[in-house]
Amino acid sequence: MSMNIESSLRDQEEMDTTMEIESSSIPQPKNNYKRWVRISIYVFFVLSCQALSTILGRLYYENGGKSTWMGTLVQLIGFPVLFLFRFFSQIKSTDTSFRQFPSFITLGSVYIVTGLLVSANSYMSSVGLLYLPVSTFSLILASQLAFTAFFSYFLNSQKFTPFIVNSLFLLTVSSALLVVNTESQSTAKVSRAKYVIGIICTIGASAGIGLLLSLVQLILRKVLKKHTFSTVMDLVAYQSLVASCVVLIGLFASGEWRTLTGEMESYKLGKAPYVMTLASIAISWQVYTIGVVGLIFESSSVFSNSITAVGLPIVPVVAVIVFHDKMNTSKIFSVILAIWGFISFVYQHYLDEKELKTIHTNPVGGSRLHVEEGHADIQSV
Structure with missing residues (x-):
């Protein structure tokens, strides 16, 4: 698999006018098949690992896990997997770009800012998963x-476009429908106050994730200016390193580290399953991250998040099997809406791809297409 990921943005010059297009990069016709193979792989990573990590996270709490800081740490501590992935990807690709790389201070600032945001999102997510039912x-x-x-x-x-708006509307309604349905369910294991805290933290995590995805796309375009997969892996790995350090500080400062030994010994499934559960959560989150970032590069942050939204209704279905939740009519209808929204979004990308291919093969006014890594320029002759 080629490790030179095409940029989600391209610069197009025609008739001495520059216009930036945000949808997707222009692939060469012969590389179009490989691009969609990569997208399919990333989609699989996102859908499978998102459900797996969420279910395992809830499994940790259901069987005696109580540390929200540990629940946060396992989302981040697997970042060495990203370094391994980056190492092997470099073997298969060589970066021939001679663009000036950002300074150490600039890179450090980017990693610290995004790392702090990641740590906050992860912690709020852990609190939400502790206090709320999985489907909610x-x-x-x-x-x-x-x-x-x-x-x-x-x-x-x-x-x-209308298709994208339709997709966003359907996916949002799909989610809201199940949220309203599950809010009426009894939460006997937690107090009303904790339930509200769970909702607030989950909404906060949702907003933080949306900001992070958009911010990453902006950083790659305006700051790093080097659209290769290794660059993205560096960004995600180092921000995870920063976030892990922040969470470790929180773990020790809160004193929860003292309870981890007792937590492992009293874990309902046993000590070995306790360790395996946490390790599996750590690995699955990193594979999920690879998929999310890959989709941002191959398409856009909105497309990446659409795939994420499509995967979220899968979790309640898995919860029916694992936690014996009831699959009611509202949940089934929500899944149908999510699939409809996904199809709408993919169809819009198909139309964009078809239009770009037409421009590429039949340039207007005798234009010629000059393609560089990460962007394409159309110059009049």
Whole structure:
């Protein structure tokens, strides 16, 4: 698999006018198949690992896990997997770009800012998962789609077509429908106050994720200016390193580290399953991250978040099997709406791809297409 990920943005010059298009990069016709193979792989990573990590996270709490800081740490501590992935990706690709790389101070600032945001999102997510039912948590989290669209509009000048708006509307309604349905369910294991805290934290995490996805796209375009997969892996890995350090400080400062030994010994499934559960959560979150970032590069933050939103209704279905939740009519209808929204979004990308291919093969006015890594220039002759 080629490790030179095409930029989600491209610069197009025609008749001495420059116009930035936010949808997707222009692939060469012969590389179009490989691009969609990569997208399919990233979609699989997102859908499978998102459900797995959420279910395992709830499994940790259901069987005696009580540390929200540990629940946060396992979302981040697997970042060495990203370094391994980056190392092997470099073997298969060589960066021939001679663009000036950002300074150490600039890179450090980017990693610290995004790392702090990641740590905050992860902690709020852990609190939400502790206090809310799985279906409620996952489908409130689906509101990140609206937040990403909002932030992308201001940060990345995201343009919306009727099909995209339809997709966002359907996915949002799909999530809201299940949230309303699950809010009426009894939460006997937690107090009303903790239940409200769970909702607030989950909404906060959703907004933070939307901001992070849009901010990453902006950073890659304006700051790093180097659209390769290794660059993205560096960004995500180092921000995870920063976030892990922040969470470790919180773990020791809160004193929860003292309870971890007793927590492992009293874990209902045993000591070995306790360790395996936490390790599996750590690995699945990193594979999920690879998928999310890959989709941002191959398409856009909104498309990446749409796939994430499509995967969220899958979690309640898995919860029916694992936690014996009831699958009612509202949940089934929500899944149908999510699939409909996904199809709408993919169809818009198909139309964009078809239009770009027409421009590429039949340039207007005798234009010639000059393609560089990460962007394409159309110059009049």
